[in-house]
Amino acid sequence: MSSNKDNFDMSDLGASLPAAAAALSAEDRAGLVNALKDKLQSLAGQHSDILETLSPTVRKRVDVLREMQSQHDELEKKFFEERAALEAKYQKLYEPLYTKRYEIVNGATEVEGVKNESAVDQGEDATEEKGVPDFWLTAMKTNEVLSEEISERDEGALKYLKDIKWYRIDEPKGFKLEFFFNANPYFKNSVLTKTYHMIDDDEPILEKAIGTEIEWYPGKSLTQKILKKKPRKGSKNSKPITKTEDCESFFNFFNPPEIPDTDDGFDEETAEELQGQMEQDYDIGSTIRDKIIPHAVSWFTGEAVKDEFEDIEDDDDDVDENEDEDEEEDEDEDEEDDDDDDDDDEEEEEKGRKKPSAGAKVR
Numbered sequence: 001m002s003s004n005k006d007n008f009d010m011s012d013l014g015a016s017l018p019a020a021a022a023a024l025s026a027e028d029r030a031g032l033v034n035a036l037k038d039k040l041q042s043l044a045g046q047h048s049d050i051l052e053t054l055s056p057t058v059r060k061r062v063d064v065l066r067e068m069q070s071q072h073d074e075l076e077k078k079f080f081e082e083r084a085a086l087e088a089k090y091q092k093l094y095e096p097l098y099t100k101r102y103e104i105v106n107g108a109t110e111v112e113g114v115k116n117e118s119a120v121d122q123g124e125d126a127t128e129e130k131g132v133p134d135f136w137l138t139a140m141k142t143n144e145v146l147s148e149e150i151s152e153r154d155e156g157a158l159k160y161l162k163d164i165k166w167y168r169i170d171e172p173k174g175f176k177l178e179f180f181f182n183a184n185p186y187f188k189n190s191v192l193t194k195t196y197h198m199i200d201d202d203e204p205i206l207e208k209a210i211g212t213e214i215e216w217y218p219g220k221s222l223t224q225k226i227l228k229k230k231p232r233k234g235s236k237n238s239k240p241i242t243k244t245e246d247c248e249s250f251f252n253f254f255n256p257p258e259i260p261d262t263d264d265g266f267d268e269e270t271a272e273e274l275q276g277q278m279e280q281d282y283d284i285g286s287t288i289r290d291k292i293i294p295h296a297v298s299w300f301t302g303e304a305v306k307d308e309f310e311d312i313e314d315d316d317d318d319v320d321e322n323e324d325e326d327e328e329e330d331e332d333e334d335e336e337d338d339d340d341d342d343d344d345d346e347e348e349e350e351k352g353r354k355k356p357s358a359g360a361k362v363r
Contacts, residue, residue, distance in 0.1 A: 088168075091167075101296070104132065105131050105163075106131045106162050107130030108131075136161040136162070136164060136296065137155060137159055137161060138299075139296045139297075139300040140158070141155075142300070142305055143287060143292060143304075143305075145284060145287045146250075146287060146292070149248075149250045149284060151249055153222050153249065154222055154250045154251065157181075157184060157222060160182045160183075160186075161181055162181065164178065164179050164292065164296075165178045165180070165293070166178070166293055169195070169197075172197045172207065173198045174195065174196045174197045174198045174207075175195075175196055175198075175285075175289060176193060176194070176196075177193065177289065178191055178192075179192040179193070179194075185217065185220065186216065186220045187214050187215050187216050187220065188215040188217070189212060189214060189215055191212070192211075193212045193254075194254060194285060195211075196209050196282065196285055197209070197210070206282055209282075211255055212254050214251060214254055222247075222249045222251050223247065223249045223251050223252050223255070224244050224246055224247060225244075225247045226243070226245075227242070229241040253281070257278065291304070
């Protein structure tokens, strides 16, 4: 942080963002890494200072603990390696299921027995409904995080969404989301992508996010709205004044926020706002990757919401049980205190009966 408290330097920003460091340009990446190195060196200096303050006996114990920590870290490293291999293995096993889901949702294949049933139920003149209409739109809207991002205007375009996929990338570390669309009247792109580059794949520190530039058809952009104002009375120009304004839309997800390209830094309020945007952007991406893609059917039917609600209820029940136990303990303590007070009162009364008062005449 610079000497001026109101200025927020680039290196301070990189060090202060826990889950989303920033959407840095390629030139700024080295600066962020150096900032992190400086931070680690500073912590290492504090570490050596702490060791020097220890007595020889305590220092020996700590040295043994440090050796144990190294052993733990080696095991953890193997755990991350095996986890990545296991994840890759199961991603391959999931793939046939995802392919079958795609085919059913988009009407490329039919499930057994449906053709005969639909012919009887709808009659020969009825238009056959293919696949599962609005599958991905419904699944996404059912999720609390994504429903807040989808506006009513977005729904028309998201009806054309036919599949979502994701996969890990190794150089640089991170993951990529792919959104596949049928031909639609909103934009030319058949695939929209969002890529997250991570500094550390195990600890989610976002280096930058890159989205597809959407090729909107004229007048069809969902991330902007056109405002028309009537000209003032007496104005020479009789035509309405047209103004374009940015608006909230799920499709802003493909245009992630970036750090301003400036060497002067920017104030803390701007930095905090940017941090919030980065964290929200990563939250949306990880929700699609970890919840929507693998459990899309459950989100479509609403069963995933029920499962999450039950998990929350279980957590609340655990908290309530702990609170009830605490209240019972408090009540027991209060009852014990009341019993003690009653015993004290009885003793005082007994003493009063045996002892004469100060003004009483003793025979």
